[in-house]
Amino acid sequence: MFCPNCGSEVSEKAVVCIKCGVALQPGGSTVGRIMPKTWLTESILVTIFCCLPFGIAGIVNAANVSSRFNAGDLDGANMASQQAGKWTKVSFWVGLSGILLYIIFVVFIVGIGSFAALAGW
Numbered sequence: 406m407f408c409p410n411c412g413s414e415v416s417e418k419a420v421v422c423i424k425c426g427v428a429l430q431p432g433g434s435t436v437g438r439i440m441p442k443t444w445l446t447e448s449i450l451v452t453i454f455c456c457l458p459f460g461i462a463g464i465v466n467a468a469n470v471s472s473r474f475n476a477g478d479l480d481g482a483n484m485a486s487q488q489a490g491k492w493t494k495v496s497f498w499v500g501l502s503g504i505l506l507y508i509i510f511v512v513f514i515v516g517i518g519s520f521a522a523l524a525g526w
């Protein structure tokens with residue numbers, strides 16, 4: 406087949422023209438472009454280690470990044486990437502503050518316990 410843009414002969418399976426780089430097939434427009442950060446690894450990690458609901462929202466958006474990117478929807482992929490990043494950070498901070506509160510709580514209880522022991526209660 407021939408490139409509709411520059412007219413050079415290209416392979417039937419080519420997704421972009423090797424001469425001018427124009428997209429030849431649906432979805433080909435994103436070939437060679439960089440996929441936005443998916444946050445998939447990060448969102449899975451925060452789902453496992455801290456908060457399931459926020460982490461799931463991150464994973465869903467992370468999956469959308471690659472599916473939209475592969476469909477040629479670069480704007481949608483960028484938007485999903487932002488959402489995935491947002492939810493991943495939210496769950497990270499919620500999880501972190503949960504852990505910190507737990508540590509403070511434990512220290513507080515242990516502190517009361519040792520104070521009580523010292524005071525001879």
Ligand SMILES: [Zn+2]
Binds near residue numbers: 411412413423
């Ligand atoms: Zn061309």
